Amino acid sequence: MSALAKAKPAEFHGILLYTKAYRERDLLIKFLTREFGKKMFLVHGAKRPKFRMRAAILPFTYGTYFGDLKADGLSYLNNYKGIDHFQGITADITKNAYATYVMALLDLAFEDGIRIPKWYDQLLTGLKLIDEGFDEAIITNIFEIQLLAAFGVEPNWVDCSICHRRDLPFDYSEAYGGLICQNHFDRDPYRLHLDQKTIYFLRLFSVVDLTKLTHIKVSQATKKSLRRVIDQLYTRSVGVIPKSKRFIDQLDKFKL
Ligand SMILES: [Zn+2]
Known part of the structure; x- marks a missing residue:
């Protein structure tokens, strides 16, 4: 050779x-x-x-x-x-910013030359959804949650990380690397104190198939809460954030 x-x-x-x-x-x-x-x-x-x-x-x-x-x-x-x-993305500064960030995140998550056809399909689907007017912040959140594993962070979104119950209110514990149930809230004084709607969407985003996505309605308050917890996960557990994220943060500030 x-x-x-x-x-x-x-x-x-x-x-x-x-x-x-x-x-x-x-x-x-x-x-x-x-x-x-x-x-x-x-x-x-x-x-x-x-x-x-x-x-x-x-x-x-x-x-x-x-x-x-x-x-x-x-x-x-x-x-x-x-x-x-993607004409719709090209024409809209917000869509443009989110799409750019999603692509930068995907670029950071994988090494060049590694076949990732599943992610090719997912990116194409995600960009099409943003292009067609689907909420770009939600599509971005789904990518952020589903890309965590590629960064070596695999939160348990399925059940309580301590007792594996699924029927009680959850919170997120960084110490346990996933959900903990109400019976075990006392195990982590630093749990994130998330509301149940935010928990619901985090769990949904971790498994949702973009090709089957037709409609998701998320309130402004829950969107803000999702942004906060995902930022925490990326800052503390992933540790790399694309530069293009800053522009999204600025756009968010203008919306307040
Ligand atoms: Zn438990």
Whole structure:
């Protein structure tokens, strides 16, 4: 085997995660591909005004592309077959901010080159829902909760982490790494004191299938409470937060 990995020509399904300026005329583009996981592509001449693949590399684009793919290092984008844009996300600053954050979180959660077709499908579904007008904060919360396992944090959302009862009011305990029931509230003086609605949605988000999502109504108060507890989980247990999260925090402040 040669140490220099050869590039393999391949067709792939890709969702553009972000683009980055590179040299004078080129761009680096990170795709989540369905077939090969996340891949960084070098696109020669992409910054030229008349670049022929311009439409195919705009933010919030997805579709079928052709490239020379390398196991390690930069791959090359050669052409595209069919592409589509999330117009609703592009046109709305709030949707744009949440979609950008979800993609950044997914980028942080997995290493490049690891096949994650389930997450490709989930991202495509989630972005479509946001694009069509579904509540972007809720879709984002679902990604945040379901991505925890990829960050090595796997809260027990199923039953009391101490006695495994499911029929009593719950709270969340960081010390026990999951729910605890009312009978065991005294075991953790630092439990999060969450209301039962917030608990209900956290449990629902941990198992909900986005492809089957038709409607979720969450009050402003519960949305705020969900934002607070998920922020706590990410700050204290995950420890990495994409920069794009700050913009969402600012948007939230304007809404008050
Ligand atoms: Zn218990």
